[in-house]
Each structure stands twice: as C-alpha cells, then as structure tokens.
Amino acid sequence: MTDIAIIGGGPAGLSAAIYAASLGAKVTLIDDGLELGGQLIKQTHKFFGSEKQFAGIRGIEIAKKMIQDIKEYDNIEAIANSTVTGYYEDEVITIVQGVNGDILKKLKAKRIIVATGALENMLPFVNNDLPGVYGAGAVQTLMNLYGVVPGNNILMVGAGNIGLIVSYQLLQAGIKVEAIVEALPRIGGYLVHASKIRRLGVPIYTSHTLKEVYGTDCIEKAVISEINRNFEFIPGTEKELEVDTICLAVGLSPLSDLLWQAGCQMKYVPELCGYVALRDDNMKTTKDKIYIAGDVAGIEEASSAMLEGQIAGLNAAVSLGYKCDNYQEQDKKLKAELRELRDNPLSEEIKIGIEKALIRGGRD
Template sequence: MIDLLIVGAGPAGLGAAISAAEYGLKVYVIDEFVKSGGRLLGQLHEEPDGKWVNGIAEAQKLYERAIGLGVKIQCGVSVYDLIKLDNGWCVYTTDKAIESKCLLLATGASEIPIPIPGWTLPGVMSVGAAQVMGNVHRVKPGEKGIIIGVNVLSVSIARELQLCGVHIEGILLPKQSLLSGDAADPEKMMESLLRLSHLAPSPLIRFGGKWVSPKLGARLYPKNGFKMWDIPIQLRKTALEILGENQVKGVRIADITATGEVVPGTEKVVSADFVCIAGGLTPMSELAAVAGCTFCYVPELGGHVPMHNESMQTNVDGLYVAGNITGVESAKVAKAQGTVAGLAVARELKALVDRADEKIEEAIAGVKETRRKALIQFQPGIEEARRKLHREFYENSDGKTEIGVL
C-alpha cells in the first residue's frame, strides 16, 4: 500500500506530490489526460512586469521535480470508483485498483456549457478546448472566431488565441434564457470584466475599472464595445443563433439594452469559422461526492465544493482536496494549496513531525499571499467566502485540528 494517491496531475496535484515526497512519503499521481500539468498546459500570458509565463514549461518543471523525488506519475487513466478501507482507500481506475493510506483529490474544474441554437455544429467548442488546441497541440481552432460569454476566462483565453495567430471577431453575451442565467446579464458580466481592467492596454479602460460601478458601466457601455488587445468586448450585443449546416458559418447577433433585452431591428449575421462558448468554471467534485464528503454551495468559489479546512482536510478521514475542486482560482493558488495538502498528509502519517504545525501554518499563509497577488480573480469575495467555509467546517467537525482560522 502506498502512502498517498493523488487524483489529478495539475498544479495542485504536483505541488502536493512534491511537498509530500520531500518528507519521504511514497506518492502516486494519476491523471486522465495524456500529459501532466493540468490547467498549466494551456496557459501562455504576459505578467504586468513584462515577464511571459509559459504554462507548458512550468508544468515540466513541476513534473521533473516530482519525478526526481521518486513520485510515480501515470497519465491516461481515469478513476471510476473509490471506497473507504479500514486503513485507507481503494481507488478503481481504468488500469488497475490502487490502495493508499491517504487520498488527495485534485481534479480541478470543468467548464459550464451554455446551450444556444446551433451549438452542436462542428466548429463549436468550449473556450477551454480552443485554448488546449492552440497552446498544447499547436493547432488553430480556426481562422476567425467568435466567443460567446464575457467573463474572466473568455477574455484571457481570447488573448491567448490571438497570440496563436487567430482572429477573434468579438466576445459577446449569450441570449437571455433560463439556462444562460447571469451569463446573459450585462451588469453581472460588467462586474466580471472590471476585475480584468488592470490588464487592459488602454489607460482609459484601466481608469474606468477602478471607478465605474457595474450598473453604471453596463448603461454607459458603448454599443460596439471596447477593445482590449484589439479584441472587441461587446456587453451590448447578444448571440441569438450559431449558423451553418455541416460547419459553423457565422453567428446571428443583435443589440441589447443594459438589462439584456434584444433591441428590435438590430439583428445581423457575422461570419466566423469557429465559435467558442464560455460559461465559466465550476469545481469538478464528483469523486468527492462518491467518497462521502459533505458539500457546501459557495457561489464565490464556483458552486458546490467539498467541506474542508485550511489544511485541505475534508470531513472524511484520510481524504484531502486541493486546487479548483475547492473553488475556482488561479493555477498559482492551486499549487500553493497542493503544498499545504502534501504537508498535512505528511503530518498525518508521522513523516512530518518537527515543527509540523508551524510549517503548515506558513504554507497556509503562502496560499493567502498568493491569492492576494493573483493577476486574475475569477469571483469577488473569495477570501471571505473561504473563511466562512472553514468556520462552518469546524462547527460541524468532530474535533479535527484547527489551524489558521481567522
């Protein structure tokens, strides 16, 4: 039986593997993708200081560090079941069953689809799929694209697609419906957009992001939108239908009011050979549910998340979580959480004894500092939401060790 099995070879999983292996634990990491790195693999962006971040290179560094510490990493396998044993866990994969003393779920997040007419046509994909095609496989998703959904994810990936040589005709909202929800609300999406204003190349947009309220911003937003990196971001236009027969040919769009109603007589067709749908991200927590975790619905974290504390412990013995399964944040935050989880497992298995609590407290402080410095915040109020979640964990726990509660 191994010491720690980690499901997910992204920044959280690799970060945990490294910190646990540094204390001599026998660690095994599995991932359904053919290559380790998770969300890092699709990332390519410029930091405010002008430094370029190549996610593939960052993932390779983590992989090499983990392998150097004796961590076993197996990709291309999926988990379909897991059960709690008296002395650990048994995880059933498409390759074999693996028994482990402790289990860490670092399964990340999945994209939220927004169904609109024509969304099953060839050439329609999630914005994350387009990111992987361009940055991982070096294949353009098309030459001219439209992104439906204005949020932190769509704007940042639009820039990455542009760097791949793809022309983005515009980023606009989906039509209002029961399924599109807040994604079709100009005011709600204006709030999301303002959290990206510090990245804009235009001084006007950066200034407006500091002082304009979402409600006022949606009302004053120009009909043809603003441009970031020469990409039109259009909060006053909506996608009514994706057009084509055997392949995407274009999108039928229309102007909308500040509250999202379609303006009659403004419909037109914009040509495109691919369309990305960007509905945001939500924690991928199915395995945590199978394991018997208690869940809490936290909108600021992206939806339902498994109950856990600052040490990334869940309410199920020997089960830990880290990364976007705990709430949607940046890859850097995910890696920092993984470090905490790896240390916590090492403490539980008595591999980390000297200054154990102090080292974990320092790692928890590192997560908070990483979050504070994050280039992108996917939702407002993340820190306060996490404090409430942690307090609720302890109020409903059976005496687990309390560390770092504010």
C-alpha cells in the same frame, strides 16, 4: 498500497505530490491526461501571483519545472493516461488505464488528495450543436498542444480570464478574433489582459451575449445581442458577425463526483461555482482521510491551486507521521500566502465562498 494517492496532476496535484514527497511520504499521482500538468501545459502566458509562486513565468514553463521535480523523487509514482473511476471504503480507488480503458487496477491509500480540477460550462443557444462550437479548453488543446488551428474567424463568449487569455493566444496564432461578448456589465478577467487584446483591435462587448448561430454544415454566422440586467435579450440590438468558430469561456464547475461518491459532506456554494466539499483550513474534508486542492475546492487561479496543493500535501503527510522540522511555521506561511493572494477586490466573492465551505475546528 501507497501513503497518499493524489488524483489529478494539474497545478494543485503536482504541488501536493512534491510537498508530500519532500517529507518522505510515498505518493501515487494519477492523471487522465496523456502527460502530467493539467491545464498548465496549455498556458503560454506569464502567470500573475507572487515571485515566490512562479509569477512572471509562463504556465508551460511552470509545468516543465514541476514535472522535472516529480521525476527527481523516487517516492513518487506518476501514472498518466489513467482515470480514477471510483472510491471504495477504506480508501481504495479504482483506476482505469490504457488507451482502450481495458486495464482496471485497485489502489489502497492511507490518504487521498482529490485535485481533479473543473469542467467547462456549456451555453444554450440556437444551433449550438453545429460543428465549430468549442469550449476554450478544447481550443487551447488543439492550438497549444497539437498546433492545430481551430478556425479562422472566432467569436469568444466570455470575458473572464480564460476568455481573455485564449483570445490573446488565438491572436498570437494568427487567427482573427472578431469580438468578445460578456453577459455581465463588466469584464470579469484581469483588465490588463483585456487592454492588451483591445489594443490589438478586438472589441469587447459587455452586457452582450450570443443569441444564435447559422450555417448548413458548419457555422457561417453568429448573432449577438445586448442583454438587460435580467439577462434578457434587448430587441433591436442584434449584430451579425461573420465567424466560423465559437469559443465558449463561460465558466467552470468543480469536478467533484469522486467526493460525492466518497460521502464527503458537499455544499452548493455559488461563489465557488458549484458543489464543493466542506473542508478545514488544512484542506481536509469531512472524511478524515480525504483532502482536496485546486479548482475542485472552488474555481480560482492556478496560483492559489498550487498553494492549496502544498497545504494539502503537507498536512496529509504530517497526519501520517512524516516529520516536518518546522511544521507550524511552514503551515502558517503557506496559509498566509494564500490569504494574501485573495486579499484583493476581485477575490471578494471567493473569500465569501470559502467562508461558507470552511469547517472551523477541523473535526467532523
């Protein structure tokens, strides 16, 4: 029995655990990675956001600090290398542990915070099953966790923040990035990221996509093509690139299976990149004891995931009767900071999406 089971140890889950534990709640934090930190442990770039929320600090350093904080709380039990496989009535979850997945445990919790993050999207193109086609997450894991070079000449597909950041990290690792293609007519990620890659000589082709790759045993060549507004190939605009690796950074989808299984009311919200659970502004779903935070609630930045985690952690703990001296003020402050993070033109879509997923009044 635990007070709060937190599923996922990325920025949202870690923040939720620290906040809830600071109020005295007994927290069990479960993560399927070999170590805690989620995607943070691969992020070698400095984060944006406000100084209050780790801006200017590299993701890996943020992970280190938060994992250290977790260790300092006796009331947090952190279980890494373990996958939550199911939700059962009365807030019981099953956990599969061990390298071979041969340990099955049940855990009952008074509250559950689902912070499972996201899945990478795949892209259909001819020969996309050839060795050398990677998701950006895999490239980061190989390169930044294990020090393994994924290839020598890379084509990056996607100029959102992930595509831009991973391109930069590849350049830092001494790998040639031949080009970045982006299907949309403009760069989706932060323009400062785009500029810093561009001035290292990487061309960014907007309104372009990957058409096909060639090779016998591995990728030897890629063909990119310009596309029109309806995302159709424009004949005669094809370019051949000598690459051995394709890195796909074509978006993420919320990893919400557990929420479906738990019976939370779900909604397809394109602005949040997929099916998400309806939630109130405390991050509580339509199930009274289940909260969400981070990318599973809608694809966004790590900085907003951390704030959502804090809001969920605070409110889950307070709902169990743990005292927060100035609850109203703290709660208001976190929500104001989150609003502020989203108060820019790039977050317009996210704000629309959140309106669609928000339950007013807080009760189902």
